[in-house]
Amino acid sequence: MATLILAEHDNIKLKESTNKAVTAANLIGDTIDILVVGNDCMSVATQASKVTHASKVIIVEESYYQNMLAEPVSDLIVSLMKDYKTLMSPATTNGKNILPRVAATLDVSQISEITAVIDKNTFERPIYAGNAIATIRTTTEKNVITVRTTAFDAATNENNTEIEILNATANPCLSEFIEEKISGSERPELTSAKIIISGGRGMQSGDNFSMLDKIADKLGAAVGASRAAVDAGFVPNEYQVGQTGKVVAPDLYIAVGISGAIQHLAGMKDSKVIVAINKDEEAPIFEVADYGLVADLFDAIPELEDGLNNIK
Amino acid sequence: MKVLVPVKRVVDYNVKIKVDSQSQDIDLTNIKMSMNPFDEIAVEEAIRLKESGQVEETIALSIGPSQCQETIRNALAMGMDRGIHIETEHSPEPLIVAKLINEIVKKEEADIIILGKQAIDDDCSQTGQMLSALMNCSLATFASKITFEDDQVIVTREIDGGLQTIKLQKPTVITTDLRLNEPRYASLPNIMRAKKKIIDKYLPDDLNIDMTPKLDVIKIEEPPKRQGGGKVETIKELVEKLKNEAGVI
Numbered sequence: 015m016a017t018l019i020l021a022e023h024d025n026i027k028l029k030e031s032t033n034k035a036v037t038a039a040n041l042i043g044d045t046i047d048i049l050v051v052g053n054d055c056m057s058v059a060t061q062a063s064k065v066t067h068a069s070k071v072i073i074v075e076e077s078y079y080q081n082m083l084a085e086p087v088s089d090l091i092v093s094l095m096k097d098y099k100t101l102m103s104p105a106t107t108n109g110k111n112i113l114p115r116v117a118a119t120l121d122v123s124q125i126s127e128i129t130a131v132i133d134k135n136t137f138e139r140p141i142y143a144g145n146a147i148a149t150i151r152t153t154t155e156k157n158v159i160t161v162r163t164t165a166f167d168a169a170t171n172e173n174n175t176e177i178e179i180l181n182a183t184a185n186p187c188l189s190e191f192i193e194e195k196i197s198g199s200e201r202p203e204l205t206s207a208k209i210i211i212s213g214g215r216g217m218q219s220g221d222n223f224s225m226l227d228k229i230a231d232k233l234g235a236a237v238g239a240s241r242a243a244v245d246a247g248f249v250p251n252e253y254q255v256g257q258t259g260k261v262v263a264p265d266l267y268i269a270v271g272i273s274g275a276i277q278h279l280a281g282m283k284d285s286k287v288i289v290a291i292n293k294d295e296e297a298p299i300f301e302v303a304d305y306g307l308v309a310d311l312f313d314a315i316p317e318l319e320d321g322l323n324n325i326k
Numbered sequence: 327m328k329v330l331v332p333v334k335r336v337v338d339y340n341v342k343i344k345v346d347s348q349s350q351d352i353d354l355t356n357i358k359m360s361m362n363p364f365d366e367i368a369v370e371e372a373i374r375l376k377e378s379g380q381v382e383e384t385i386a387l388s389i390g391p392s393q394c395q396e397t398i399r400n401a402l403a404m405g406m407d408r409g410i411h412i413e414t415e416h417s418p419e420p421l422i423v424a425k426l427i428n429e430i431v432k433k434e435e436a437d438i439i440i441l442g443k444q445a446i447d448d449d450c451s452q453t454g455q456m457l458s459a460l461m462n463c464s465l466a467t468f469a470s471k472i473t474f475e476d477d478q479v480i481v482t483r484e485i486d487g488g489l490q491t492i493k494l495q496k497p498t499v500i501t502t503d504l505r506l507n508e509p510r511y512a513s514l515p516n517i518m519r520a521k522k523k524i525i526d527k528y529l530p531d532d533l534n535i536d537m538t539p540k541l542d543v544i545k546i547e548e549p550p551k552r553q554g555g556g557k558v559e560t561i562k563e564l565v566e567k568l569k570n571e572a573g574v575i
Contacts, residue, residue, distance in 0.1 A: 083492065084455065084465045107485040111467045114420070114455035123421045123540040126450045140549065141448050142343045146352060149544040188464035189494045192480070196488035203487060209574070233575060244504065251470065251484050251505050257449065258364075258504065260486075266574040276342060283552050287572045289564065302554040304572070305564055314561055321565040325575070 015099030016045040016069075020091065020113070021062055022106050025052045025080065028061040030206050031104035033168035035161045039102050040067045040169065041131035047072055049094065051087050053080035056177075064171040071175060076182035081191040082108045088115040090183045095120060095156065105160040105261075106205075117158035124158040125150055127261075129165035143257035144280035163205065164263035164284050197252060204255065207236035209266045212255055212282070213248070214240040216271020216292065216311055220248040225315045226270060232322045238262070240269075240278045256281035271311045274299030291315070327380065327496075329372040330436035331406065332387045332427050333365040334417065335397040336447040350545040361397050364442025366404075367502040370509040371440055371472060373405040380474055383407050385434060389426055390417045395525060402520035403512035409525035410434075412533070419539050420448075424456035429533040431461060436497065438479065443468050443501040454501035464494040468503040 017039045022029040032048065039046050048062045050073045059073040072094070078086050091112070095101060101116060103109035105127045117124040129147070130138035136151045137159065204210060211226050211233070223237065230237045238260070239253035255262055257280040267285035272278060274290070274297055282288070283302050290303035293310045300306040307314060337343055338358040346353040361369075375381040386401035388394035389412045398409035412426050431439060439461075444451035458465035466481035470489065473480045479494045484503045494500075512520070530537050558564045568575045 081490065081492075084458070084467070088459065107468060107483075110451050111455065111465070114452035115459040115465065117452070118421060118424055118456035118459035121421075123419050124450070124452050124456075125541070126452060136544070141546070142337070142352065143446065143449065144549060145343050146345050146546050147549050148546045151542040151544055152540065153542060154540050186462075187495075189466070189492050189498075192491040192493055194485075194488060194490045205486070241504070251503065252487060254504075257446070258444065266568065266572070287568070287574050288554065289568070300555060300557075302552045304554060304556045305567055306555070306557045307559075307561070307564055308557070309561075317561040318565070321561050322575070325565060325569055 016047055016097065017042055017100040017102055018094060018098040019046060019048045020101070020103035020109060021048050021050045021058065022104050022108060023050065023052060023055065023058040025055040026057060028058050030168050031106055031163045032062065033065055034163040034166045035102050035104045036065055036067050036169040037166040038128065038131055038161045039100070042100060042134050044099060045069045049074070049091070051079045051082070051090060053077050059177045063175045063177050064173050066170045066173045068173055068175050071177045072180055073177055074180050074182055078185045079182065081194065082112070083189055083191060084111045084115050085186045085188045086183070087112050088119065089186055091116045092119045093183050099155070100157045100159065102159045102161060104163045109160045113158050113160055120156055120158065122154040122156050122158055123152070124160070125152065126160050127162040128159055129162050140280070143277050144283070145276060162261060164261055197250070201230055202234065202236045204236045204238050204260050204262055207262070207264050209233045209235035210238050210255070210262055210264045211235050211268040211270065212238035212240065212272060213243055213270050214272030215242040215246055217243060217248055223249055228319055229315065229322065232319065240272045240275065242275070269299050269303070270315065272299055273297045274302065327438065328383045328385065328434060328436045329375060329381050329438045329440060330385045330387060330431060330434060331365070331368045331372045331401065331440050332389070332453070333369060333397050333401050334362040334442070334445045335359050335388060335390055335394045336362045336445055339363050339446060345546055345548045350547065352546060359393065361400050362442050362445045364444060364502050366509040367504070367506050368440040368442050369401045369404050369406060370507045371502060374507065381438070385410060385436070387412070387427065387430055389423055390414055398525055399520055400512065402523045403517040404510060405516065408523055410528065411525055412528045412530065414530060414537065418537060419541055420450050420452035421456055421540065422535065422537060423453050424460055425535045426530065426533060427453070427457050428460040429535065438497065439499045441499070441501050443503055454499050458499040461497060461499065464498045466492060466494055466498065467501045469500050470503050470505045472500060472506070
């Protein structure tokens with residue numbers, strides 16, 4: 015049997031999270047097909063055909079797939095699942111939105127956000143905001159799985175496999191797209207950034223996040239925030255790093271004015287190097303930090319900006 | 327219009343859980359339990375819809391052991407009209423929960439079902455999406471704004487990198503994200519009033535749902551600990567170490 019992977023993309027570019035799901039799928043060991051659903055997205059299929067381990071790319075293009083609405087996309091996937099044992103996708107908002115709908119239609123239970131593959135039917139996943147790891151075995155004929163992308167390396171792009179074009183299934187017309195507001199930032203996305211600088215409640219205001227923006231621009235970093243900073247209205251929700259926000263694992267994570275609530279730690283503790291700047295030396299963030307600096311961030315951040323000038 | 331809000335009883339948001347290495351399970355002895363925070367947001371939204379006159383009745387539903395009645399009472403004290411409790415020994419897996427909710431949706435002919443986007447215990451984020459499949463109806467996950475236009479529901483969703491707005495046919499399933507609203511505290515008079523509100527009770531057998539799980543939890547373990555605690559004295563030292571020791575800038 016084979017594994018079908020729902021590709022993450024924006025109709026132009028294939029997202030690296032897809033390559034990470036491919037790595038997880040490859041550990042299961044079955045043949046891997048990548049499904050590109052979208053509108054006018056052949057360029058995505060071409061990129062997907064290069065992904066190592068993929069044996070085939072399936073592309074289905076239709077105007078009502080443009081915005082990945084759950085109902086039409088899950089109908090399409092259900093129609094394809096007779097040929098597959100496993101359905102996988104990265105645990106992006108699309109994957110989280112669509113896969114459980116497919117699972118319920120197939121009458122199987124989904125395994126969300128796996129962090130390890132033990133065997134074909136056994137997987138590890140974090141529960142309680144990452145405070146415990148559960149090992150789960152499925153007992154059903156088919157498996158539906160989302161992949162926590164920070165737990166797997168991206169599959170390389172050294173392949174050239176065939177692209178098969180399939181027809182769309184009917185639009186169930188249950189919902190309709192109105193608009194999308196994507197924050198037009200020049201900076202890298204949080205989930206793929208190599209460096210992230212995040213602010214917490216200690217930032218005191220949304221305006222003060224401009225201090226972090228300056229550092230981010232110097233380092234080519236993304237800017238994140240703790241749930242406390244989002245709750246306080248300093249920054250929009252898409253900045254949120256944590257169990258209920260985005261889970262990240264960059265090479266360098268700089269936590270500024272973040273105390274380190276469990277739910278935030280769950281979202282960033284797999285980062286390679288963690289820096290914490292906080293004036294409270296008892297803050298739990300220091301327990302996970304490789305380099306902790308006990309200091310007032312309003313002194314430390316401008317100094318850091320200067321310090322970075324001197325090395326470049 | 328009728329709104330149904332399923333609420334889950336979970337370990338309180340502020341409790342740091344411990345894994346019992348003997349039973350390889352979470353140690354729940356004497357632990358404070360509360361309503362799942364995302365479900366509180368769902369309850370708040372349902373009450374606001376009723377207060378603004380867009381909805382006639384609001385129902386809170388909980389599935390699990392008898393203590394779930396407390397969670398339903400909380401929802402009633404916040405302002406929900408009545409409760410339904412499906413008594414089960416443990417909290418079942420999301421697919422079974424979705425099937426049980428679906429039976430109540432049919433009985434009650436609910437038009438809008440609002441759920442939390444995920445429970446903070448199992449972190450699955452599946453039930454709402456699964457319910458929408460079983461109901462074969464529209465779905466809006468991760469909602470940060472809900473409005474009505476004629477006979478349709480307009481929902482703004484938190485997606486990777488921004489916001490998406492969609493229009494949904496009724497009936498519909500909506501799951502709540504953090505910024506949808508700020509849940510109220512129950513006032514003392516409302517807590518007293520809630521004691522008189524009705525909670526109907528069902529057993530899974532009444533609803534003809536097979537409770538056999540499809541997933542086996544083999545074990546639950548503590549995650550590997552991260553070695554942290556390193557300190558630097560100055561920004562200069564930090565920059566130097568990030569460059570030369572860690573090699574990340």
